[in-house]
Every structure is written in C-alpha cells, then in structure tokens.
Amino acid sequence: MILNQEIRKALQTVGGGGSVVYLTTASKEGIPNIVGERFVSVFRNEYIFIAEMFAQKTRVNIHENPHGVITMVHPLRGRTWTFTGPITILQEGYPDDYVWEGLKASDALDEWGNWALKEPPSEVPPDIRPPVLVQRGIIALKVDSITSFDPDSVGKSL
Numbered sequence: 001m002i003l004n005q006e007i008r009k010a011l012q013t014v015g016g017g018g019s020v021v022y023l024t025t026a027s028k029e030g031i032p033n034i035v036g037e038r039f040v041s042v043f044r045n046e047y048i049f050i051a052e053m054f055a056q057k058t059r060v061n062i063h064e065n066p067h068g069v070i071t072m073v074h075p076l077r078g079r080t081w082t083f084t085g086p087i088t089i090l091q092e093g094y095p096d097d098y099v100w101e102g103l104k105a106s107d108a109l110d111e112w113g114n115w116a117l118k119e120p121p122s123e124v125p126p127d128i129r130p131p132v133l134v135q136r137g138i139i140a141l142k143v144d145s146i147t148s149f150d151p152d153s154v155g156k157s158l
C-alpha cells in the first residue's frame with residue numbers, strides 16, 4: 001500500500017509540533033495497548049517508523065503478536081487515518097543483510113537510527129523534556145491497509 005502525498009505531509013507535521021499518532025498493539029491474548037507517539041516518519045512510501053524509546057508493553061506485544069495499528073488525526077483539518085499491517089522493532093545488532101517485509105534493517109537504521117539528531121523535541125516544554133533521549137530502535141509498520149475519515153464526507157477505505 002503506497003502512502004500518498006497528503007498522508008506523508010500530514011505525518012511530517014507531527015515532528016514539527018503537530019498532532020500525536022497513536023500506536024495500538026495487542027498481546028497474544030488480544031489485550032490492547034495504545035501509546036501516543038511524536039517521533040514518526042514515512043519511509044519509502046509504504047512503511048511508517050516510530051522511534052522506540054520507552055515502549056515496554058508495546059515491545060512485548062510486538063514480539064507476541066506482530067500486527068499493529070497507527071491512528072492519526074490531521075491537526076488542522078480533523079481528518080483521520082488508520083494504518084494497519086505487520087509490525088516489528090528494528091535495532092542495532094541485526095546482520096547487515098537482515099530483511100523484514102522487504103525492508104533491509106540496515107537501510108532503515110542508517111536513515112532513522114537516531115531520531116533525536118534529526119528532530120529534536122524543541123516544542124516540548126523544558127520542565128518535562130528528558131535531559132537525554134535514548135532511542136533503542138525503530139518500530140516499523142508496513143502499511144497493508146488504510147482507512148480514512150474526512151469530516152467533509154463519509155468514512156471510506158482507500
């Protein structure tokens with residue numbers, strides 16, 4: 001599934017003080033866990049990356065049940081998107097030739113292995129900003145389906 005220009009632009013808004021995306025995973029028993037995330041990007045028009053820094057329950061869920069959902073509301077238009085697909089965590093230490101869902105781990109980590117250098121959280125107030133961001137890896141979701149709701153129309157599947 002290819003992420004179009006409108007979606008890519010909306011996801012880029014997130015790191016610049018825009019909305020938060022919500023990542024939903026579930027345990028092997030189907031118990032959901034939802035976390036809000038700010039460090040997000042599109043990679044090669046079919047993967048959504050999230051910096052993996054503090055996601056303990058998410059990490060466990062991904063290992064037990066590698067399917068995820070990312071939901072986003074456009075901060076200005078109110079339009080929503082839901083992206084579903086297989087999900088994993090890529091981190092340093094994988095062999096150079098490790099490939100997941102057509103994605104070479106070393107390519108992803110070379111591009112997005114240290115989010116704090118690319119998108120420092122300047123919009124986070126100093127009193128709650130962590131002194132040092134420690135990224136452990138990248139949560140990668142390969143987008144298999146997209147559902148959209150535009151407040152000016154009815155819900156539709158893309």
